[in-house]
Amino acid sequence: MRRNKRPDLSVTLPNRNVALAVPLPLPPLPNSTNISPAKSLSELERVNRIGSGNGGTVYKVIHRPTSRLFALKVIYGNHDENVRRQISREIEILRSVDHPNVMKCHDMFDLSGEVHLLLEFMDKGSLEGAHVCQEPELADLTRQILSGLAYLHGRKIVHRDIKPSNLLINSAKNVKIADFGVSRILAQTMDPCNSSVGTVAYMSPERIDTDQNDGRYDGCAGDIWSLGVSILEFYLGRFPFAVSRDSDLASLLCAIAMSQPPEAPATASEEFRHFISCCLQKDPPKRWSAQQLLQHPFILKSTVRPLPSSSSAPAS
Template sequence: MKKGTLNPNIKLKLSLPPSDEVYFAKFLTQSGTFMDGDLLVNRDGVRVVSQSESEAPPPIKPLDNQLNLADIDTIKVIGKGSSGIVQLVQHKWTGQFFALKVIQMTIEENARKAIAKELIINQSAQCPNVVMCYQSFYDNGAISIILEYMDGGSLSDLLKKVKTIPEPYLAAICKQVLKGLLYLHHEKHIIHRDLKPSNLLINHRGEVKITDFGVSAILASTSGQANTFVGTYNYMSPERISGRQYGSKSDIWSLGLVLLEFATGQFPYSPLEQDVGWASVYELMEAVVDQPQPCASSDQFSPEFCSFVSSCVQKDPNDRLSANELMTHPFMNMYDDLHVDLSAYFKNAGSPLATLNLW
């Protein structure tokens, strides 16, 4: 072969370096996060997550500020309301599940104020018996609130399955709800104003937590009182229905009605014609104001439970016990020796967590 000529039988391979764009793309996740080893960077900041097979990413905590709407996948809708929806979502990095509450913004003043109050309370509340808020966002005309996911659903869901809840479990449930109210009333100076079975959520660990602060009132001090008329009528206290000033003990009235409903399987105020129901909400409200207060039957329930309910549903709020006083009521500790396992009870009762199909 002459010098300077190529052998036609030899095939040459040319390897060109990748363009900068192609090379850089392999470090980007679908959500636009730059990921190189343990380092993750996006427009919301820097996060270091172990990628080793033996060590899972650490769970995100409410105060971490490390959540991003782009980094969560929607699993399914788990709740709907007049102002928006609640979705079950999963975080792409850690695999954690959250509840995403999406509220469509409106220029209507009352609705806007309610959303603002909910955001303020959610961001400030840090209590084991209040549903935790992780982060809130505004995007494309909607407020998105990432909340702790309670995989057992609500006590309203549970009651539909079990029909009635036995006293030992009621005491354990009530103790947790009271701790949440104690925190709201005495530490945060907040009246919930819409305490009802659907706003009490449960999880597989047997925890009971208060949620939904869209109609809550924030008071300036422990002696503060409110006079606005919002919330679910069924569980509303007589002083609120009558338009009088009210305080945190209006939540105690609601708690008493909720406990009676759990114990008996029916709402304490029943119309004369039960098959027909109340002709209007005003008839129900008149019954709450004018009829004798409801009570637990001494033939069916312990004296302690009857006394506890009575302490909650006194017509005069001055005669009701506070959350702090109720914590020392004999009913709260009468079943402690039984070591009640709410986790097992929720599961055995057919709580939604036992049959949850995520996919």
């Protein structure tokens, strides 16, 4: 029997408390050997602006006492004391992260409510727009990213925003993962209604359609999906779905959640095609972990070769 709607019934929505929009308490801070190179912001001289995003601006800066170059990310907004303490707490955790394929977060400064993050400077910028069609080069690039992801996942750190603009390269041809953790912190503290971090174009299907996988979300598996989309984009030189990254939101969501996962073309090697399929499984438990992918034949056959430079501005 169909029940009639009761127009006289309503539900009052709860008021959101911005002060509560912070992550849960973290485990005790591990011992960190990372000592900040700058004692204060006054030791840093801004050279030029190198990027913007995530509610802030990134500057190339020089540490005057040592002449070392760094990136300084300035997050605008007047955060209350509880939020600043939580940001400081989580960034202390991030400062303990030490891996050659993860960009270092050296320190945080608080100036008049603005959060300043002192970051490692990557002089060749991001891999946004890079086209890497040679498989040996792509395999080495992928190996470096996987190495950083395996390290983060092993420490229970989920990135949640793997994409080409968050993969940086320097003159030594080292590839590093950027913006891990910090994006999640700031998204939760700056916008209490925002429970979804990450660029939609690289999100896994189960993050878009929460009915998939019975509403359970494995952050590590989500990172692997985003990695697979990014690596396939590098190979093709374009976004691998039938729609553009700049398409309207509805088209993007439908393409990711409703269509079959993209595949590497038949012209690619069998190893590469299988590698991509291991990343882009619709069912999260079927995706390989970062540790497993490091042992994939596509990765094992890689040799270290020069990576293409990118003209994109460094991102963070």
